[in-house]
Amino acid sequence: MDLVVASLEAWDGVWRRNQHLVAELLRRDPALRVLFVEPATDPLHTVLGAGPPRRGRGLRPAPQLEGVGPDALWLLEPTKWLPRRVDRHLDERWARQVLRAVRTLGMTDPLLWVNDPAGAMLVEATTWPSFYDVTDDWTLADRPAAELERVTAQEHVLLTRCDEVVVCSPALAASKGGDRPTTLIRNGVDTAAYAVPHRRPLDLPSAPVAVYVGTLHRDRLDVELCEATARALAGAACLVLVGPDALPAEEHARLAEAGVVLLGARPSAEVPAYVQHADVLVVPHVVTPFTDSLDPIKLYEYQASGRLVVSTPVAGFRDADDPLVTVAPGERFVAAVVGAVTRHVGSTPGEQGDAERARQWDWSRRVDELEQVIGRLRPSARRA
Template sequence: MTDLVVVSLEAWDDVWRRNQHLVAGLLRGDPTLRVLFVEPPADPTHDLRSRRRPSFGRGIREIPDVAPGRLFTVRPVKWLPRRVDPGADARLARAVMRAAASVGMRAPVLWINDPSAATLADRSGWPMLYDITDDWLTADRSTGERERVAANEARLLTTAREVVVCSTELERRKGAHRPVVLIPNAVDVDAYRRPVSRPGDLPHGPVALYLGTAHPDRIDVDLCEATARALGDVGTLVLVGPNLLSAEHVRRLSDAGAVMLGPRRRDDVVGYLQHADVLIVPHVVTSFTDSLDPIKLYEYQAVGRPVVSTPVAGFRDADDPRITIADHEAFVAAVVAAVPASTWLPVGAERPVPDWSERVVAMGEVLLRLGQSD
């Protein structure tokens, strides 16, 4: 395998997620590999409806700091909603195929993380891997969007030569339809255990910190608000990561005393985790969150800090005495009791934690089978 097209649910940016860790690891391990990383399409019509400045996509760009001359990204454009333009997915598929051809890819392997790329799989005929990291069939979406996702996923599960899932729950759900390969998430263990300085924008005094995207599908805003108010003069609730909450939710959290710092580069988040007194997971518990394998589980474990989590997948099953599981009613008191912690990294951070290098090897084996399947 020398060429790979990855259709991702996230952009290639400074906040690294599963796809970026795996792709970067594969590129390091195979000097012949080239990757076209397809970001979610720009949607200027939706931007305008949401009163945001419209974005208009991005042409092919190289990511030289990861793999000079071997890693490219592209962001196509979806000009109109699918309900207005039934040919939107076909146009997006053609745009990706043109981008692949423009960087010299003639018969790449296709790695799909975004189920809306089912049309690309059909039209390209490229050998295809479907990588499932979320069960979007159980997310809070409109009926029309759920039906579209269900139709796309059914096509992908039928036509994919390999299906990878990231959690045991996804293995149970999707494995009922066909064979799947379980490749969970992980962390760069060495990087997270190398002591770094306290970030300058971290509030003084004890800190209860959440790392991750603040998204209504995952985070319990009421619980965060109650936690911030209960901490009061004892400490500060800090949220680090992309913010996808509504303006009203942000106002409520700010009024309660929470500090939302926004996204931080992948190398910088380590300092926030290491210098937090307690790490928290104020997630809703739903069928959707039960499908996840939270990367923050591995990140939290790597730094060895105390953790308080609602009973969500991953955390509730972890055999780790540093993790306290608390339901909605007990969560706030558990966080207040854990602040401040008495020790700091690296004390207590010696327990084994899965490293991304292990997952790269596993994904490489799947892709190798796929590349040899013709």
Template sequence: MTDLVVVSLERWDDVWRRNQHLVAQLLRADPGLRVLFVEPPADPVHDLRSRRRPQFGHRLRELPEIAAGRLHAVRPVKWMPRRLDPGADHRLARAVMRAASRLGMRHPLLWINDPGLASLAELSGWPTLYDITDDWLAADRPDAERRRTAANEATLFRLAGEVVVCSPELARRKGDLRRVELIPNAVDVADYRRPRPRPADLPAGPVALYLGTVHGDRIDARVCEATALALGTRGTLVLVGPNLLDAERLRRLERAGVRLLGPRRRDDVAGYLQHADVLVVPHVVDAFTDSLDPIKLYEYRAVGRPVVSTPVAGFRDANDPLITVAAGAAFADAVVRSVPSPTRFPDDADAPVPDWADRASEMAAVLRRLAAGHGGGAP
């Protein structure tokens, strides 16, 4: 039996990202695999300072709907800010090691997506895979946080037997530091092409729809505002996904007529994509977004709808006649031109699109190398 500890940047919830898709596929393919999924730590002090109800993590819990007895999750707690508690990261690492021990995991493989827990690789000595999905060194963050991230990444480059990246740009940036393996994102193609009923909360009339986390690191709120105003009574700009915008930007979008629906379960999102007149990617274009391999590129292509995107990585290089790349004011104009009515799920959504099952097979090969002690190491 193989044991695997996955340190994720996201919680295991109804909104699936790369880690959940890959882990679920790996469990389906290997009945001898057990996984401990480590969610980002709860931070009750930060919650209180942000005027949110404090979260206190959760103990070890089973996720039987995916793989009964073989998939568990834990969410440790960071009780104090790092500036007041220099040992916070070591305490988090120890909490993960105790959770693994309770499951009988003696020497598991370690898959780290969150560089904040680099100390776990140091303390545990477990064979480590570092999976890079975002270049946090290029994100707009305070200097202290950026320095901490750089130190953690340097630690992981030194200790990891394997390093995986999700985008060609990440391969270019990180490949100079050591050997990396490129494993891009994908989609569950068959699921996204199964016709679904129109979601009841989609507004009547033509819809331009964005699927993804509504976060200032990615979403260009000004482009969204201009697009909603340009659509006017001809259609509605709809954003589907977790909303992490500040209050002022949120008010501006709502005044412009943008409809924010919030997160939807992974089983439901295909219906929103299928019944949109045009799918949009109003992303900021900067060094951070250039490091990404947007999962929505694969989700959008799977349903065969017209797409309008700012010139971001993935979309600007896609050889797909359904994708229009436009910047500035041209973005809103392109969206307005792409909202015919009535909406109809296209019967010809059959272009080849990478599937998560294929990506999981590639990741399984990396994990086998790691288990055998044949990691790539530094160049």
């Protein structure tokens, strides 16, 4: 079987939902081939200040994965040459790049997995069996009106024309399943990676640390709360943020000035070490309709580590049935973190972990559920 994945994330060292699920599907099925479509590069945007310009790497074989054949996984990184307001046919050009790659690989009737709403263009342009995997409600994000209008229109196509709709959270099941059935497949964790002790990372400060792992983005991260937490910990501990940094330069500078240690992105294989060696794990997230739609991967990673967690009342954490998770709204969050660090400094990494409980969140369980969706979309199942 052939599978085309229109992903919101690149295939890189920071693995998220799509990479974990695709890799496990490939290991289970030696006959499966996957074209993984990454977000397009934007040379014009980068040359205006976000970094050195780079054109997309196009179609190429993926780095070798353990247990996966050399020609099973292909990556496509398109190039976005002009802003959408200038190139009104941008999405059509993107879709044509994907279709050319599909033809180059000899895929004749692939299954389409849409995570990026832009994939609506492929749903309209083909008769491929398809499913929409909703991991974020971008219609609720803080975006310009034109972008929200475009995403809303794309999602309408996906919800009405895809054969199946998969969601990662109960909130998304409620908001996207009003007119059609949905399948809930939550996020997960690489249980094996958290079942063994890891050495303390060399760049993790030696002082007691409150650690956050995740992408630094205004959609999720409460920058002001991070500043306040870092200042309250000063002299006794420090706040460490580990993950890709998508914050504006001004906010990055404010965090650094407040004493926050920003380590940047780390490969997924290294993340368990940062989580295990935290004195306290924190989730200083904003509470918005957008964050309420999420099923945070860090929920499962944090719980698998057995460390104490302090979170704002965001989806996932506020409903966690776990004595190690403390939920504190903004005005109490700082005090809760300071108190937790004071009480739990020096506890042995992972000593409170519950490996048996964590196995229920393993990505392999999520792939079991995803295979049922794919099974319903295979040609033999569709003919029956």
